[in-house]
Amino acid sequence: MNLRSLRRRVTSHIMGALCVVAVLVALVPLAFILFFVVSKGIGAVNLDFFTQTPKPVGETGGGMSNSIVGTLLVCGLGGLFAIPIGIMSGIYVAQSAGSQRANVVRFAADILNGIPSIVIGVFVYAIAVSPFRQFTALAGGIALGIMMIPLITRTTEEMVRMVPNTMMEGALALGATRSRAIVSVVLPSAAPGIVTGVVLALARIAGETAPLLFTAFNNRFWSTNLLQPMSTLPVQVFTYAIGPYDDWHRQAWAGALVLITLVLICSILARFATRRLERMQTGQ
Amino acid sequence: MSHILHRSAVFTSCILKIIHMIMSAQPALDSRATPETPAGKPETPAAVIKLVVKNLSCYYGTNKAVRDVTLGIQEHRTTALIGPSGCGKSTFLRALNRMNEVVPGARVEGEMLLDGQDILKMEITGLRRRVGMVFQKANPFPKSIFDNVAYGLRIHGGKGSQLESAVEQSLRRSALWDEVKDKLHRSAFELSGGQQQRLSIARALAISPEVLLLDEPCSALDPISTARIEELLYNLKSTCTIVIVTHNMQQAARASDYTGYFLMGRLIEFNETRTMFENPSKQETEDYITGRFG
Numbered sequence: 001m002n003l004r005s006l007r008r009r010v011t012s013h014i015m016g017a018l019c020v021v022a023v024l025v026a027l028v029p030l031a032f033i034l035f036f037v038v039s040k041g042i043g044a045v046n047l048d049f050f051t052q053t054p055k056p057v058g059e060t061g062g063g064m065s066n067s068i069v070g071t072l073l074v075c076g077l078g079g080l081f082a083i084p085i086g087i088m089s090g091i092y093v094a095q096s097a098g099s100q101r102a103n104v105v106r107f108a109a110d111i112l113n114g115i116p117s118i119v120i121g122v123f124v125y126a127i128a129v130s131p132f133r134q135f136t137a138l139a140g141g142i143a144l145g146i147m148m149i150p151l152i153t154r155t156t157e158e159m160v161r162m163v164p165n166t167m168m169e170g171a172l173a174l175g176a177t178r179s180r181a182i183v184s185v186v187l188p189s190a191a192p193g194i195v196t197g198v199v200l201a202l203a204r205i206a207g208e209t210a211p212l213l214f215t216a217f218n219n220r221f222w223s224t225n226l227l228q229p230m231s232t233l234p235v236q237v238f239t240y241a242i243g244p245y246d247d248w249h250r251q252a253w254a255g256a257l258v259l260i261t262l263v264l265i266c267s268i269l270a271r272f273a274t275r276r277l278e279r280m281q282t283g284q
Numbered sequence: 285m286s287h288i289l290h291r292s293a294v295f296t297s298c299i300l301k302i303i304h305m306i307m308s309a310q311p312a313l314d315s316r317a318t319p320e321t322p323a324g325k326p327e328t329p330a331a332v333i334k335l336v337v338k339n340l341s342c343y344y345g346t347n348k349a350v351r352d353v354t355l356g357i358q359e360h361r362t363t364a365l366i367g368p369s370g371c372g373k374s375t376f377l378r379a380l381n382r383m384n385e386v387v388p389g390a391r392v393e394g395e396m397l398l399d400g401q402d403i404l405k406m407e408i409t410g411l412r413r414r415v416g417m418v419f420q421k422a423n424p425f426p427k428s429i430f431d432n433v434a435y436g437l438r439i440h441g442g443k444g445s446q447l448e449s450a451v452e453q454s455l456r457r458s459a460l461w462d463e464v465k466d467k468l469h470r471s472a473f474e475l476s477g478g479q480q481q482r483l484s485i486a487r488a489l490a491i492s493p494e495v496l497l498l499d500e501p502c503s504a505l506d507p508i509s510t511a512r513i514e515e516l517l518y519n520l521k522s523t524c525t526i527v528i529v530t531h532n533m534q535q536a537a538r539a540s541d542y543t544g545y546f547l548m549g550r551l552i553e554f555n556e557t558r559t560m561f562e563n564p565s566k567q568e569t570e571d572y573i574t575g576r577f578g
Contacts, residue, residue, distance in 0.1 A: 098388070166423040170484065173383060173417040174436035174491060175409040184435070189426045281426040281471055 034260075041257030044250040049258070053222050054236075060247045064255050066222045067236040070137065071262070073224065074216050074232050075206050077141025082148035083198055089149070090156025090194075091182060097161060106157070113150035120146050121211035129215055137223075137230035140216025144208060148201045155197025159190035192277040199270030203263045209234040233259045334359035334495060334525045335380065340394035342375045342384060349375040351549040352394070357495075357542075362517060362526040364536035364557065367546035368572070373529045376546065377497050380527065381415035382408060398495070413440060416493030420500040422480035424472035429464050432472045432483055436491040450490055458486035459516050478509025485516065489524075496520065498528040502535065514539045533573060537561050545569045 048063045055062030089105060096102040120143050128139040163186050171181035187194075217229040218239060224230075233255050240252035335357035342350035350372040357363050365373040378384040379392050382403065396403040403411060413436075425432050433451040434442070442450065451468075455461040460482045464475070472483055481501060488496060498517075502510040517526055517539055530536050536543050537557060544554040545568070553560065553569045564570045 164421075164423070166419055166421050167425060169383060169386060169419065170423040170425065170487075171435070172386060173381065173412055173419075174439060174487065175412040176435075176439050177409065180439065185425045281473060 037253060037257050037260060040250075041253035041255075044254035045257060049251070049254055054220050054251075057245075062251075064231075064233065064236055064251065064258070066219065067231040067233045067255065068258060068262075069224065070216070070219070070230040071206060071233040071259070073226070074137055074140040074212065074230060075144060075202055077138065077226070078144030078148055078205060079198070079202055081142060081145030082152055082201070085145075086149045086152025086198075086201075087156045087194060090153045091160055091187075093153065093157045094160035095178075095182070106154075109150040109153045112146070113154070116210075117147060117208055118210040118213075121214045124211065125214035134227070135215065135217035135229040137216050137226045137228065140212045140230065140232065141226075143211035143215045144205045147205050147208060147211060151201035151204065152194075152198055155201070156190070156194050159193030159197065160186060162193070163189040189281070192274040192281075195277060196270050196274045199266055199273070203266045203270075206263055206266070207234055207259060209238050213238075233262075331361075332359040333357065334399065335527075336395075336397040336400075337376075337380075338395040338397075340376070340379060340392060340396060342372070342379050342392045343390065344375075344387060345389040349549055350379065350392075353546075353551045355544060355551060355554050357525060357527060359525050360521050360523075361541040362521060362528060362539060363542040363544065364540035365527065365529045365544045365546060366531075366533060366536050366572070367552075369531075371546040372549040373544075373546040374499050377499055377527060377529050378417075380495070380497055381412050381417055383412075383417060409439075413491050414493055415495040415497060416488035416491065417497045418481070418484050418488050418499070418501050420503055422477060422484050422504070424475070424480050424483055427472060428469045429472050429475070429483065430468040433486050433490050436487060440491060454486040454490040457489055457516075457520070458482045459512060460486055476509075478505050478512065481505060481509065481513065482516070485513070489520070493524065495525045495527065498526065500529055500531060503531060510535070533561075545572060547572070 048061060049065075050063060050068065051065055052061070052063035053066045054064070089109070093102045093105050093109075124139050124143040124146070128142055129135055167185055167189060168181050171185045172178070176184070212232055212235050216232055216235070218235050219229045219231040237252045237255040237259065240248040240255065243249070243252075333356040337356070338354050340350060340353045341348060353372075353376060365377065367373045375384060380396065380403070384390045384392070385408075392404070398406070398411070398414065403415075425435060427435070430451055433454050434447050437447055437450055452461065452465075455464060460479060463479060464483075467474070472480065475483060481504075485496075485501070502513055505513070514535065517528065520526060528536075528540065540557045542555065543557045543560040545552045545560070545564075545566075547568055553564060553566045555565070560569065561573060564573060570576075
């Protein structure tokens with residue numbers, strides 16, 4: 001009897017210890033990545049990095065101002081395409097939950113989510129780059145948008161489904177049409193979750209390189225023209241990282257650091273916005 | 285001795301009431317009155333059947349939740365529907381403003397008439413404007429107290445100062461005004477459960493429904509909040525026809541004029557509440573009311 005309880009206690013402690021080890025192992029890569037990126041990148045981050053465009057090959061110095069703005073623009077374009085489509089299809093799936101149609105759409109979203117990003121890049125190249133014989137920021141935005149759609153669809157669906165049905169019924173019972181009830185009651189309730197989902201999707205695609213290689217391509221010069229090639233941080237980091245010059249490598253690290261920081265700021269803003277929205281609703 | 289005297293006085297007044305009813309009944313009402321129409325109370329106008337339900341059956345898929353129910357709901361009275369869980373009383377209630385259409389696979393058979401108009405043929409937003417509903421669980425919208433009450437009004441085109449006075453009036457009628465008048469623009473989620481339920485009632489009242497359906501409105505409330513809501517319902521009778529589903533037999537006895545007892549989708553008995561509780565005509569009703577069943 002005593003032996004058995006001892007054995008149980010020992011097993012419990014061992015399993016607990018294994019879990020702690022697993023957590024540590026999971027956190028180690030994150031710590032190392034941050035450490036490496038910061039230590040290698042911080043040296044090359046200076047004012048020039050944010051204000052200047054790349055110098056001609058062979059000259060040192062210069063910056064990635066065009067890539068930083070490009071990343072914001074291309075991601076913004078992607079959001080512009082994906083947010084309305086993702087939210088609306090998420091609502092559709094949530095509202096027809098349990099039906100065959102909903103299952104088909106959800107399954108399709110999951111498949112789209114699983115498609116390798118390089119394939120999406122090639123696909124957009126075929127439909128939006130090749131016919132016009134021109135790499136464009138617009139095509140990059142489309143590629144990133146396609147990647148964001150399933151993420152936003154699934155988050156929206158989950159958030160809308162979490163809104164109690166009684167709220168929808170309350171609006172219907174007052175004579176609201178279904179669409180009005182969704183827009184005026186269900187969506188505001190789900191808004192904090194949807195905002196988080198959208199921002200996390202943005203953060204996730206901000207670092208995508210492969211879909212941009214064939215679409216937005218790259219640009220050594222300052223450009224905000226959406227119908228021209230545009231530089232983005234991930235592609236610029238890629239280009240510099242595989243380049244032969246030490247100065248490029250330093251700048252690549254700096255670019256990676258800026259990219260990570262941007263994503264981090266995004267996540268923090270999302271938290272902030274979500275809390276604010278929640279507070280507006282619950283009034284605390 | 286005085287007992288017998290009292291009895292005979294009650295009897296005489298009953299006879300007088302019946303005579304009065306026969307004399308004052310308009311021909312148009314005859315076809316709409318149900319056989320069980322009891323005499324109205326003296327302080328309210330003569331009994332009119334607001335809602336007629338004939339042979340109503342409700343289905344969820346192949347499951348028949350309400351079976352062949354026929355009854356008449358009196359204007360300016362409170363009608364309570366009682367019965368064990370799953371007996372179809374909520375389904376019946378939801379059929380009255382077609383809220384059951386929200387459930388996929390739900391359908392109804394039979395006839396429902398609101399002031400003689402076929403409910404199943406009415407335009408749905410118009411129907412729900414006339415037949416309001418309060419649910420079991422308070423369901424405030426994620427909006428301010430004011431916007432919650434104004435929601436229905438805005439749907440039906442209300443705006444400006446007209447909104448403000450209507451909101452105030454509804455909150456007063458639901459006995460919530462004094463508690464919330466200083467925080468109309470705070471979130472409705474800040475209110476307590478009982479206040480939220482009164483807010484739901486205020487929201488329903490704001491669009492001046494002719495009939496108010498309540499689906500176990502007090503089941504999640506403490507006795508004090510319950511008493512406030514019952515008092516509220518009593519005062520609403522002057523402007524509304526009330527149908528309330530309740531699990532609480534004392535509540536049905538206290539707060540209603542008529543009671544219907546449902547069992548397994550059938551309406552077993554429908555009568556004046558007093559008669560129902562003091563002298564039910566069916567054995568099943570008596571078993572349920574006395575607690576031998578359910």
